[in-house]
Amino acid sequence: MRLIVDDTHLGPPELAWNVSKGLASVQPIEIGDTRRIVLVAAHPDDEVFGAGGLIQYGLSKGMSLQLLAVTDGEGCHPDSEVAPTLDLAAIRHSESREALRRLGWVEPDIAQLHLPDGEVMNNQETLRAKLMTMLRPGDLCVASWWRDGHPDHDACGAAALWASQMVGAKMLGYLVWAWHWANPQGADIPWEQCRRLDLQDRERARKRWATGAFDSQINPIGRAAADAAVLPAPLLRRFWRPYEIYVEASRMPV
Numbered sequence: 666m667r668l669i670v671d672d673t674h675l676g677p678p679e680l681a682w683n684v685s686k687g688l689a690s691v692q693p694i695e696i697g698d699t700r701r702i703v704l705v706a707a708h709p710d711d712e713v714f715g716a717g718g719l720i721q722y723g724l725s726k727g728m729s730l731q732l733l734a735v736t737d738g739e740g741c742h743p744d745s746e747v748a749p750t751l752d753l754a755a756i757r758h759s760e761s762r763e764a765l766r767r768l769g770w771v772e773p774d775i776a777q778l779h780l781p782d783g784e785v786m787n788n789q790e791t792l793r794a795k796l797m798t799m800l801r802p803g804d805l806c807v808a809s810w811w812r813d814g815h816p817d818h819d820a821c822g823a824a825a826l827w828a829s830q831m832v833g834a835k836m837l838g839y840l841v842w843a844w845h846w847a848n849p850q851g852a853d854i855p856w857e858q859c860r861r862l863d864l865q866d867r868e869r870a871r872k873r874w875a876t877g878a879f880d881s882q883i884n885p886i887g888r889a890a891a892d893a894a895v896l897p898a899p900l901l902r903r904f905w906r907p908y909e910i911y912v913e914a915s916r917m918p919v
């Protein structure tokens with residue numbers, strides 16, 4: 666699937682999701698007695714957009730948190746003439762750290778794998794091996810949903826699912842790009858497998874503040890069409906909702 670974002674490809678508006686029967690049917694999540702969360706981000710920002718509420722929940726419960734940044738996200742503006750003049754990898758990691766700090770994670774524990782942006786599928790073995798060194802039995806592994814619709818997101822989700830089942834960890838898949846392509850009234854998202862994490866007003870406000878740290882994603886980096894924002898305002902609103910949705914991996918075939 667090729668994800669297109671421009672003025673004529675903005676995905677379903679929030680109004681459409683607000684009346685989604687499938688979304689309304691999703692039951693609340695039960696995190697259980699997990700003491701440690703291992704987050705997996707294909708690009709430095711996915712962990713905040715997809716799981717910024719869960720990160721705050723984990724911090725509030727005194728859980729130990731660790732983040733694996735799989736790529737540096739350097740390929741976010743592939744056709745831009747401005748992008749090569751910027752150190753996008755460094756910029757994106759620094760934006761991610763600032764966003765996590767805004768969520769209350771003052772000194773985030775981040776492992777960087779530096780896989781090439783866009784090439785996670787071709788480096789599955791490296792990612793799997795890294796996850797096997799990080800995950801322990803009883804952990805909660807939180808990665809992009811294995812069918813989120815971006816090749817890197819799908820590959821991270823698949824590797825996290827595999828490693829979690831190998832180790833005996835629980836796994837939840839967060840949604841980022843699925844909100845862009847899925848039909849709100851359809852069954853593209855497996856609603857019965859989904860669970861909802863409700864955010865308190867304060868958590869929601871902090872998450873919205875955190876999404877503002879991703880300047881290189883939410884604003885244009887130049888004047889040409891290829892420099893346009895990756896996440897223009899209508900898309901960003903998806904991540905300001907008072908809830909997050911996770912796909913539960915239990916009993917899923919690998």
Ligand SMILES: [Zn+2]
Pocket residue numbers: 707708711815818841
């Ligand atoms: Zn991403």
